[in-house]
Amino acid sequence: MKAGIFGGSFDPIHNSHINLARYVLKHTDIDEVWLMVSPLNPLKPQGYVATDEQRLKMARIAVAGIPGIKVSDFEFTLPIPSYTYNTLEKLKESYPDIDFRLIIGGDNWADFDKWKNPEEILDEFGVIVYPRPGEVLSLQSVNLKHKSENVTLLTCAPEMPVSSTGIRRLLSEAHSSIASQSELRDFLPEEVLNYIKSHNIYSD
Numbered sequence: 008m009k010a011g012i013f014g015g016s017f018d019p020i021h022n023s024h025i026n027l028a029r030y031v032l033k034h035t036d037i038d039e040v041w042l043m044v045s046p047l048n049p050l051k052p053q054g055y056v057a058t059d060e061q062r063l064k065m066a067r068i069a070v071a072g073i074p075g076i077k078v079s080d081f082e083f084t085l086p087i088p089s090y091t092y093n094t095l096e097k098l099k100e101s102y103p104d105i106d107f108r109l110i111i112g113g114d115n116w117a118d119f120d121k122w123k124n125p126e127e128i129l130d131e132f133g134v135i136v137y138p139r140p141g142e143v144l145s146l147q148s149v150n151l152k153h154k155s156e157n158v159t160l161l162t163c164a165p166e167m168p169v170s171s172t173g174i175r176r177l178l179s180e181a182h183s184s185i186a187s188q189s190e191l192r193d194f195l196p197e198e199v200l201n202y203i204k205s206h207n208i209y210s211d
Contacts, residue, residue: 009036010102011135012095013110014043014082018057019203020066021174021194023167025073027137030164031110032075035135040110041079042066043094046087056175057208059083065203069196092124095132108133108159113142120150133157137164169194178209 011031017024020042028040044063057065066078082089085097091109098107109132111119116136119125128134134157138144144160177191191200203209 008038008104009106009108010039010041011035011037011108011110012041012043012098014045014091014094016045016171017042017062017066018171019062019174019195019199019209020069021169021171021199022196023165023169023194025069025076025196026165027110027167028070028076029073030137030161031135034161034164035159037108037135038075040076041081042070042076043079043082046083061206061208065199068198068202071198090123092122092128095128099131106132108135108157110135110137112137113139113144116144117148125151129157133159135159135161137161138166140166140168175209178203 011028013024013028013031015024024042028042031037031040044059044066046059063078063080070076070078081098081101082094085094089097095107095109098105109128111134113136116134119134122128129151136144136158138161144162146158146160174191174194177194195203
């Protein structure tokens with residue numbers, strides 16, 4: 008089995024995350040997409056707004072019943088912070104029958120040669136790259152020796168029209184803006200929006 012690791016803070020998870028995971032499942036040979044929720048770094052206590060447990064819960068609510076997409080708290084078991092290469096190595100040790108590939112955005116791909124062990128990530132796992140708004144994906148944008156091998160560029164993947172930061176801003180404005188409330192229904196699964204409201208997560 009092949010699993011794609013799609014990491015992030017998911018603070019909060021939104022429809023673009025889910026749409027991208029669906030696209031990867033449909034247009035690559037990946038059998039499952041694992042949404043790898045990043046734990047809060049205790050050295051950066053202001054890094055995320057929602058708690059680890061809330062972000063995990065929202066992600067699980069969002070993908071409940073969607074075949075091929077699962078939420079993982081695997082990084083919560085590792086030393087913090089964990090480099091991506093270390094996470095992938097630990098995944099390989101824990102799940103030896105699964106072939107893992109890393110899913111990243113074009114912005115991360117542009118700086119990929121500055122990551123820890125980028126060549127090893129490509130050689131041992133491989134990378135799937137999706138575009139950020141306005142980006143043109145290219146293998147030549149990264150200075151790596153063997154960048155053409157084990158790299159899949161999803162040039163036609165749906166772009167994310169909004170960020171989690173933008174959604175948090177809308178959530179903080181929603182109590183006084185009907186327009187913001189309408190936009191939130193477009194960007195967030197209804198069950199996730201209800202969870203956020205009931206737990207008062209992103210209010211001022």
